[in-house]
Amino acid sequence: MQTRALPAAGRLRRRRGFSREKASPLWAITAWIVALIAFYPVLSMFLTGFKTESGAVSLPPALVFLPTLENYRAVFAINFLPFFGNSLIASLISTFFVMVLAIPCAYGLALRRTEKWRDILFFFISTRFMPPAGVIVPLYVLYSANGDPELGAFGLDLLGTMRGLIILYTAMNLPIAIWMLRSFFEEVPRDVLDAARVDGAGVMREMLQIVFPMVRPGVVATIFIAIIFAWNEFFFAFNLAAAGTSTVPIFMVRFVTSEGLFWAKLAASCTMAVFPIVLLGWLAQGQLVRGLSMGAVK
Amino acid sequence: MMRRLGDQPIGRRLVLPALIYVILVTQAPFLLTIWYSLQRWNLNRPGQRAFVGLDNYLYLITRDPTFRIAVVNTVVFVVGAVLLSLLLGLIYAELVNHDFPGRGIVRTLLITPFLIMPAAAALTWKNQMLNPNFGAVDWFIRTALPGNISPNWLGHYPREAVIAVLVWRWAPFMMLILLAGMQSISEEVREAARVDGVTPWQEFRDITLPHLNRFMQLGGLLGTVFIVQEIDPIYLMTRGGPGSATTTLPYLVYEKARESFDVGRGAALGVIVVILSIVVITLLLRLLNRMLGEE
Numbered sequence: 001m002q003t004r005a006l007p008a009a010g011r012l013r014r015r016r017g018f019s020r021e022k023a024s025p026l027w028a029i030t031a032w033i034v035a036l037i038a039f040y041p042v043l044s045m046f047l048t049g050f051k052t053e054s055g056a057v058s059l060p061p062a063l064v065f066l067p068t069l070e071n072y073r074a075v076f077a078i079n080f081l082p083f084f085g086n087s088l089i090a091s092l093i094s095t096f097f098v099m100v101l102a103i104p105c106a107y108g109l110a111l112r113r114t115e116k117w118r119d120i121l122f123f124f125i126s127t128r129f130m131p132p133a134g135v136i137v138p139l140y141v142l143y144s145a146n147g148d149p150e151l152g153a154f155g156l157d158l159l160g161t162m163r164g165l166i167i168l169y170t171a172m173n174l175p176i177a178i179w180m181l182r183s184f185f186e187e188v189p190r191d192v193l194d195a196a197r198v199d200g201a202g203v204m205r206e207m208l209q210i211v212f213p214m215v216r217p218g219v220v221a222t223i224f225i226a227i228i229f230a231w232n233e234f235f236f237a238f239n240l241a242a243a244g245t246s247t248v249p250i251f252m253v254r255f256v257t258s259e260g261l262f263w264a265k266l267a268a269s270c271t272m273a274v275f276p277i278v279l280l281g282w283l284a285q286g287q288l289v290r291g292l293s294m295g296a297v298k
Numbered sequence: 299m300m301r302r303l304g305d306q307p308i309g310r311r312l313v314l315p316a317l318i319y320v321i322l323v324t325q326a327p328f329l330l331t332i333w334y335s336l337q338r339w340n341l342n343r344p345g346q347r348a349f350v351g352l353d354n355y356l357y358l359i360t361r362d363p364t365f366r367i368a369v370v371n372t373v374v375f376v377v378g379a380v381l382l383s384l385l386l387g388l389i390y391a392e393l394v395n396h397d398f399p400g401r402g403i404v405r406t407l408l409i410t411p412f413l414i415m416p417a418a419a420a421l422t423w424k425n426q427m428l429n430p431n432f433g434a435v436d437w438f439i440r441t442a443l444p445g446n447i448s449p450n451w452l453g454h455y456p457r458e459a460v461i462a463v464l465v466w467r468w469a470p471f472m473m474l475i476l477l478a479g480m481q482s483i484s485e486e487v488r489e490a491a492r493v494d495g496v497t498p499w500q501e502f503r504d505i506t507l508p509h510l511n512r513f514m515q516l517g518g519l520l521g522t523v524f525i526v527q528e529i530d531p532i533y534l535m536t537r538g539g540p541g542s543a544t545t546t547l548p549y550l551v552y553e554k555a556r557e558s559f560d561v562g563r564g565a566a567l568g569v570i571v572v573i574l575s576i577v578v579i580t581l582l583l584r585l586l587n588r589m590l591g592e593e
Contacts, residue, residue, distance in 0.1 A: 028398035034390070035407040038466070042410055044434060045422045057432040060441075101316040108312030118590075120313060122583055127324045129523045129579045133548040134572040137555050137565040138330035141341075149344070171323035174316055203308050232415045234530040239552055249417040249530065256421065256534065263425050263432075270418035281413035282406055289474040293516060296589045297478045 042274075049268035056264040071268035080269055083251035087273075089162050090247055091230035094169035098177045098226050101170070103219070106181035107207055111193065121182070125294060128175035132235050139168070143240055160242025168236045173226040176294060180225065183295025184218030185211065221287030224280050231277050248273045328572070334565035341559035354566035364542050364550060365567075372526065372546040372574075374457060379464035380521040384514060386465060387472025392502065394473075395480045412470035420534040423463045428452060456536045456544045463531045468524075472517045479513030480506055512589070519582040526575060547571045 023031075048056045050067035109117050141148050143164055147155030158164030188211055196210050212219070234249045241250045252273070255266060281288065289297055335354055339347040358365045394405045411419065427435050428451040436448045451459040483505065491501055529549045532538060538545035538553065545553070547567060555564035 023396035023398040027393075027396055028400075031393040031396075031398060031404050032400065034393060035404040038390075038469075039407040039410055040434070041419070041422050041427055041466070042414060044426045045418070048426060056426075059432060059437045061426075061434050061437070101319055104312040105316035108309040112309035112312060114309035114313065117309070117313075118587075120317065121590075122587065124316075124320060125586065126579060126583060127320050129575070129582060130324065130328070131523075131527055131548060131568075131571045131575050133527070133551040134331055134568045135324060135327040136551060137334060137561055137568055138327040140555055141334070141561060142327070142330075150347075167323060171320055174320055178316065203312075228413065232417075234417055235527060235548070238529070238533065239556060249415060252417045252421055253534065266421060266425065270415075270422060273418050274414050277415065278410060278413045281409065285406065285409065288409070289478045292471060293475055293478075293520065294586065296516060296586055297475055297513065 042278075045267050045270050045274075047267075048264055049271045051264050051267075053262060053264045056267065071265045072272075074265050075269045075272070078255075080251060080272065083246060083248050084272065086162055087231055087247040090165045090169060091227045093162075094166045094173065094230050095223055095226040097166070097170040098173045099219070099223060102174055102177035102181055102222070104207070106178045106185055107211065109178065110182045110185035111188070111211070112203070121179070124175040124178050128172070132172075136235070136239050139236075140239060159240055160246055164240055165233075165237060165247065168240075169230040169233060172233070172236075173229055176229070176291065177222050177226055179294040179296075180222045180291050181215070181218060181295075183290065183298070184215040184222075188214050217287070221284055221291060224284040224287070225291035228277050228280060228284075331565045331568045331572075334561050335569045337562045337565075339561040341561060350562070354562045355570070358563060358566055358570070362563075364545060367542045368545045368547045368550045369574075371457070371542075371544060372548075375461060375464065375544075375546055376522055376525050378461045379468060379525050380518050382461065382465045383468035383521060384472050384476075384518055386469035387517065388476055388510075390469060390473035391476040391480055392506070395477060408473060409470040411466050412468070414467070416467065416528060416530040417534055419467055420463060420531040423459075423466075423531075424452065424535045428459055452536055453540060456540060460531050460535060460544050463535070464525060464528065468521055471524075472521065475513050475517040475520075476510055479510045483509050512585070515585055516589070519578060519585060522578050523575065523582065526571075547574070 044061060047061075047063065047065075049071055050069070051062070051065060052068055052070070055062065055065060108114070109121055114120075138148075140159075142151075143156050143158040145155045145157045145159070156164070158167075192210065192214075193206065196206050201210065232249075233247075237247045237249050238253065241253075246254075251269065252266075255269060284291075336349060336351060337347060338350045338353065390408050394401055394408065414422075425433070427433050430436050430448050430450045430453075433451075435451070440446055440448050449455065487505060488501065491505055496504070526546075527548060529546065529552060532544050532546060532549050533552075536544040538549050548571060551564050551567045551571065554560045554567060558564075
């Protein structure tokens with residue numbers, strides 16, 4: 001927005017405008033207390049997973065105790081891993097398709113503009129802002145084995161399948177990826193491109209050999225954002241879940257209905273469900289805001 | 299914009315696959331939603347399917363008591379959660395926009411709730427935080443306040459509880475956007491103000507806040523479109539209850555379609571959700587267009 005900078009200058013740019021004046025000790029203490037309160041539920045979830053069931057409900061909540069791995073063993077025994085695997089497959093494969101479709105599209109919209117590029121860009125993002133509730137009913141009908149008799153009754157038989165979710169997650173993340181990547185492509189200096197074009201570089205060479213290396217951090221950040229959104233997704237997974245395979249959020253739903261109140265085991269499965277995404281998010285911190293704001297805020 | 303006419307066919311070929319995919323997966327089903335919303339069709343009674351015009355809409359608006367509650371709940375949840383998370387996000391952002399030992403760690407701790415899978419967050423809050431007997435929040439209230447009170451949050455304050463969990467998850471999102479806004483204020487302006495002897499509060503009110511206006515709008519509008527879609531805390535914490543106290547429109551769509559197998563009314567609700575969202579989406583697109591225009 002304000003300045004056009006190379007992605008390599010990202011670290012420098014992030015410090016811009018940061019208040020460099022040392023804050024008072026009182027300020028630091030307040031900030032730490034607020035952060036620890038906000039983080040407490042996460043800490044509690046993590047710690048409870050290593051407590052015994054009776055330890056999990058004892059008050060005050062213990063911060064120091066003898067950890068047990070019993071809950072993790074129990075959660076694996078009730079088949080947590082297949083759900084985890086399904087979440088992994090759904091997020092990784094959908095993200096792969098997102099990038100295959102989004103990189104050329106964002107490149108086209110940023111550097112090989114057609115007429116109406118702006119309309120196309122806004123069409124993409126408007127589909128992401130449309131509530132999924134607006135499409136879930138026909139999806140449910142079409143995904144069932146029976147389908148809609150008036151449409152020739154072709155049921156796609158995708159309820160509770162990975163394929164069904166991958167199709168939707170790809171569509172869900174595609175607009176965000178296109179907007180985010182576009183904002184990175186825009187930062188590629190025009191003279192570099194012009195020089196390459198004078199040298200007679202084709203689209204593929206320009207995209208893969210010249211532009212791609214320059215925007216690699218942006219591509220990685222986009223991949224992280226797509227994985228985070230797909231992994232945490234609930235609405236589609238829940239509405240289109242069937243008796244067969246499902247993702248981690250659905251494991252949570254089932255666990256609560258079938259196992260009842262086993263807090264420690266539930267906490268262990270929650271911890272396993274969130275840890276890959278928390279790690280990715282921590283790694284992608286610097287670029288997170290760009291992804292969440294569709295590249296509008298850098 | 300039209301500087302390289304020769305690029306156009308290439309540009310079109312690059313854009314088209316993604317465009318076709320999105321139209322097929324999102325627009326085609328929405329057309330079907332409109333079509334289904336005009337039919338009486340319950341999957342349990344396939345023989346009675348018929349075209350009924352606007353009957354489903356009329357039924358929902360005039361005769362379905364849950365519908366009206368759900369509209370109110372949706373507005374309350376979204377407006378409440380967005381405003382409160384903007385406020386809390388602003389506090390978070392201002393806190394970490396100063397230099398102190400461990401600022402990076404504090405920021406990391408503050409953004410973590412947003413990364414937590416909403417389903418896991420909802421269950422952790424329901425059990426370990428808000429349980430009247432064993433929850434940390436109730437334990438804290440019992441210990442810190444006189445009178446040994448221990449509120450049953452999900453039974454007596456279900457809306458407040460759901461909003462609290464939404465705010466806990468979305469304040470970090472607002473923080474990130476507002477922090478980016480704060481960091482785009484030039485340090486020279488701040489220095490000049492400090493030389494003039496303004497207090498930290500005046501600096502915040504007269505320099506930081508006015509500059510954040512557009513970032514607040516962006517956070518608020520994005521928060522709205524994303525929070526409307528959240529049904530995980532509702533399903534996992536309250537199942538829309540007690541009664542219909544926490545039933546929102548997207549949750550009602552689920553109930554109609556998946557629990558009552560009522561395709562017609564579920565679809566009509568879906569169309570209504572989209573219509574209600576269009577105002578927000580239009581404002582959001584206009585804002586993004588303006589931000590894009592400044593590039």
